[in-house]
Amino acid sequence: MSLQIKNLVVYYQTLSGYVKALDDVTLSIRDGEIMGLAGESGCGKTTLGNSLIRLEPPMKYIKGDVELDGEKLPIWNSSQMNVFRFKKISIIPQYAMNALNPTIKIGKLISELLSSRKFNYKKIKPELERRLDLVELTHDVLSMYPIELSGGMKQRMVLVLSTLLDPSLLIADEITSALDVSTQKAVAEMLVEFRNRKIVKSMIVITHDISILYQIADSILVMYAGKLAEKASTDVMINTPRHPYTKLLISSLPKVGVRYAEKKLSGIPGNTPLLLDPPIGCRFRDRCPVAFDRCFKEPPFIEIEKDHYIACWKECI
Amino acid sequence: MKRYFGRKIVIYLSTFFLAVTVDWAIPRLMPGDPVMNLLSRVSVRAEAAEAMYGYYTKAFGLDIPVWKQYINFWIALFHGDLGTSVYLFPQKVVDVIIMAVPYSIALLVPAILLSFYAGNKFGAFAARTKILDNTLLPVGYLLTATPYMWLGILLAWSLGIVAGIFPTAGAYDFNMAPSFSWPFIFSLIKHWFLPFLSLFLVQFGGWAIGMRNMIIYELESDYSHYLESLGAPRSLIRKYAYRNALLPQITGLALQLGVIVAGSLVTEVVFSYPGLGSLILSAIQNKDYFLIQGCFLFIIIGVLIANFFIDIAYIIIDPRTRLGMAGE
Ligand SMILES: Nc1ncnc2c1ncn2[C@@H]1O[C@H](COP(=O)(O)OP(=O)(O)O)[C@@H](O)[C@H]1O
Ligand code: SF4
Numbered sequence: 313m314s315l316q317i318k319n320l321v322v323y324y325q326t327l328s329g330y331v332k333a334l335d336d337v338t339l340s341i342r343d344g345e346i347m348g349l350a351g352e353s354g355c356g357k358t359t360l361g362n363s364l365i366r367l368e369p370p371m372k373y374i375k376g377d378v379e380l381d382g383e384k385l386p387i388w389n390s391s392q393m394n395v396f397r398f399k400k401i402s403i404i405p406q407y408a409m410n411a412l413n414p415t416i417k418i419g420k421l422i423s424e425l426l427s428s429r430k431f432n433y434k435k436i437k438p439e440l441e442r443r444l445d446l447v448e449l450t451h452d453v454l455s456m457y458p459i460e461l462s463g464g465m466k467q468r469m470v471l472v473l474s475t476l477l478d479p480s481l482l483i484a485d486e487i488t489s490a491l492d493v494s495t496q497k498a499v500a501e502m503l504v505e506f507r508n509r510k511i512v513k514s515m516i517v518i519t520h521d522i523s524i525l526y527q528i529a530d531s532i533l534v535m536y537a538g539k540l541a542e543k544a545s546t547d548v549m550i551n552t553p554r555h556p557y558t559k560l561l562i563s564s565l566p567k568v569g570v571r572y573a574e575k576k577l578s579g580i581p582g583n584t585p586l587l588l589d590p591p592i593g594c595r596f597r598d599r600c601p602v603a604f605d606r607c608f609k610e611p612p613f614i615e616i617e618k619d620h621y622i623a624c625w626k627e628c629i
Numbered sequence: 630m631k632r633y634f635g636r637k638i639v640i641y642l643s644t645f646f647l648a649v650t651v652d653w654a655i656p657r658l659m660p661g662d663p664v665m666n667l668l669s670r671v672s673v674r675a676e677a678a679e680a681m682y683g684y685y686t687k688a689f690g691l692d693i694p695v696w697k698q699y700i701n702f703w704i705a706l707f708h709g710d711l712g713t714s715v716y717l718f719p720q721k722v723v724d725v726i727i728m729a730v731p732y733s734i735a736l737l738v739p740a741i742l743l744s745f746y747a748g749n750k751f752g753a754f755a756a757r758t759k760i761l762d763n764t765l766l767p768v769g770y771l772l773t774a775t776p777y778m779w780l781g782i783l784l785a786w787s788l789g790i791v792a793g794i795f796p797t798a799g800a801y802d803f804n805m806a807p808s809f810s811w812p813f814i815f816s817l818i819k820h821w822f823l824p825f826l827s828l829f830l831v832q833f834g835g836w837a838i839g840m841r842n843m844i845i846y847e848l849e850s851d852y853s854h855y856l857e858s859l860g861a862p863r864s865l866i867r868k869y870a871y872r873n874a875l876l877p878q879i880t881g882l883a884l885q886l887g888v889i890v891a892g893s894l895v896t897e898v899v900f901s902y903p904g905l906g907s908l909i910l911s912a913i914q915n916k917d918y919f920l921i922q923g924c925f926l927f928i929i930i931g932v933l934i935a936n937f938f939i940d941i942a943y944i945i946i947d948p949r950t951r952l953g954m955a956g957e
C-alpha cells in the first residue's frame with residue numbers, strides 16, 4: 313500500500329462555524345495506482361488533496377491518520393511535514409497557472425528551491441533536462457520568466473518541478489481544467505507516462521470532469537458533500553456503478569472527451585447541501601431517488617466486493 | 630525598449646516644459662510689485678526713487694512685453710542664468726539657491742532612503758508577528774496620517790523646548806563660524822537631527838504600513854503556497870514575497886516624491902532650517918519673482934530626475950515590465 317488514510321476529518325474554521333469539508337475519509341491507494349478523484353465542484357476534492365500536503369489555516373485538522381509507504385505523515389504539523397514535501401509527496405495545485413513566482417527565472421527558482429532543500433542543482437540538472445524533453449519543453453524555459461510560457465507550458469513545467477525528486481505520491485488537482493481538449497489529452501498522457509517510468513509511484517488525479525479519468529485512471533473515487541460515496545476500478549465505476557449518486561453522475565455525462573462546464577449537474581435535481589450545517593444521515597438523501605427511512609442514519613463506507621467500496625444503505629444490506 | 634524610453638522622454642520633456650511655464654507665470658500673477666518692494670526697503674527721496682524704479686525695472690527685464698519676458702526666460706534658463714535676486718540684490722539667484730540646496734538635500738535624501746529601507750524592512754518583519762502587528766503598526770498608521778508640519782512642531786516642542794536636548798532653529802549655532810572642525814560638525818548634526826527625524830518618521834509609517842499589507846498579500850498568493858507545498862523554508866518564501874511586495878512600494882515612492890518634497894519644505898520652515906523651503910518663504914514674503922522661480926525650477930528638475938531614476942530601477946527589478954516592453 314502506498315497511501316493509507318484512516319478516518320480523516322478536516323474542517324474549515326470560519327466565523328460562522330466549521331465547514332465540514334472532509335468527513336471521515338478512509339481509503340487506500342496501491343503502489344502504481346492512478347486514482348481519479350471526482351465529484352461536483354465544492355464536494356471537497358481540493359480539500360482532500362491539500363490536507364495531505366499543506367494543511368494550513370483556515371483548514372483545521374480534527375482527527376485521522378495518514379500513512380505513506382508505511383510512514384505516518386504528520387499532516388497537522390507544517391514544519392514536520394516539510395521533510396516529506398517534494399521528496400515523498402508532491403502536488404500540482406489547482407492554480408498551477410500562477411504557481412511560479414513571476415519575477416524570477418524558472419531555472420533560478422528551481423536552483424534556489426533545491427539548494428534550500430539541500431539538493432545540488434548542478435547534479436540534478438541533467439535529469440531535469442531529460443524531464444523537460446519528456447514533456448516536450450525546450451531547455452530554454454529555464455532561462456525564461458513564467459509570463460513567457462503559455463498556460464499549457466506552465467502546467468507541464470509545474471509537472472516537471474513537482475515530480476523532480478521522484479515523490480512516492482503525486483496529487484494533481486484539476487490540471488486539465490484550464491486547457492483546451494487536445495492539450496488536455498497530451499497532459500493526461502504525460503501523467504501516465506510519469507507513472508509508467510516510475511518517476512512517481514502513485515497518483516491522485518483530481519477532476520470534476522470524469523471523462524478525462526476514463527483515459528488515465530486505474531480506479532475512480534467519487535465524493536459527495538465532503539464524504540466518500542464510491543470507489544472501484546475505472547471499468548466497474550463506468551459500467552456498473554452501484555451508488556445512486558455515481559449512477560446519476562455517470563449517466564448525466566456527455567460523451568467521452570467532451571468537456572462540460574464546472575456547474576451543477578443538470579441530470580440531478582436539487583442542490584448540494586451546505587457543508588456548514590450538513591444534513592444528518594446520508595448527505596445525498598434530499599436528492600436521492602431511492603432514499604428510505606434508514607438513510608436518516610449515516611451509511612458507512614464499506615467494501616461490498618473486492619476493491620469496490622460504497623456508502624449507501626440500499627447497496628449494502 | 631527604445632519605444633518605451635522614447636515615450637517616457639516625451640512625457641518627461643512635456644512635463645518639464647509645462648512645469649517651467651507655470652513656474653514662470655505664477656509669480657507674475659501674484660499681487661504686488663517686486664521693485665516697489667525693493668525700493669521700500671531703502672528710504673530715498675521721491676524723484677530718486679522714481680529713477681531707481683526705472684533702472685531696476687530695466688535691470689530685471691520687466692519693462693518689455695510679457696511674451697518677450699517668457700522667451701528671454703527660456704534663453705536665460707539654457708544659459709544657467711536664473712536672473713538676479715530682488716531681495717538679496719545683487720546676488721545671482723543661482724548662487725543663492727546653491728547656498729540653500731545642500732541643506733535641503735541633506736535632509737531629504739537620507740530621510741527618503743532610510744525611511745524607505747527601514748519602513749519596508751520593518752513592515753515585512755511586523756507582518757505575521759502578532760505582537761508587533763497589534764502594537765507598533767497602529768503607531769505606523771498614526772505616523773503616516775500626521776501632517777509633516779504638525780509632527781515637526783511636536784518634536785521641536787517636546788525634544789527641543791521642553792527636554793532641551795536638541796536646538797530648534799538654524800543649521801548650526803549662531804555664534805559659530807562655519808569651519809571644518811569637530812565642534813562645528815557636531816553642531817550641524819545636532820541641528821539637522823530633528824527636522825530629519827520628523828521627515829523620517831512620517832514616511833517610515835507609510836512605508837511600514839504599505840509593506841505590511843503588500844507582503845501579507847504576497848504570502849497568501851499562489852506562488853507562495855506552491856513553494857510551501859514543496860517544503861521550501863520560510864526564509865526563501867519570505868525573500869520572494871518581499872521582493873515582489875517591494876515593486877508596488879517603488880511605484881509608491883515615485884508617486885509620493887512630490888508630497889515628500891513639499892513636506893520637507895514646510896519642515897524646514899518649522900525648524901528655520903536654511904534650505905530651499907525657508908528660502909521660498911522669504912522669497913514669497915519679499916515678492917522676489919526670480920528667486921521663487923529659481924527655487925521651484927530646481928525642485929521641478931530634481932523631482933523629475935528622481936522620478937526618472939525610479940522608473941529605471943523599476944524596469945530593472947520587474948521582469949514583467951521589461952518583457953512587456955520587448956513585445957512592443
Ligand atoms: N478557505 C475556505 N474557507 C471556508 N470554506 C472553504 C474554504 N475553501 C473551501 N471551502 C469549502 O469547502 C468545501 C470543499 O471545497 P473544495 O475542496 O475546494 O471543493 P472542490 O475542490 O471539490 O471543488 C466547499 O463547500 C467550500 O465552500
Ligand atoms: S444511503 Fe440512502 S439516501 Fe444515501 S444514497 Fe443510499 S439510498 Fe440514497
Ligand SMILES: [Mg+2]
Nearest residue numbers: 357358406486
Ligand atoms: Mg477544487
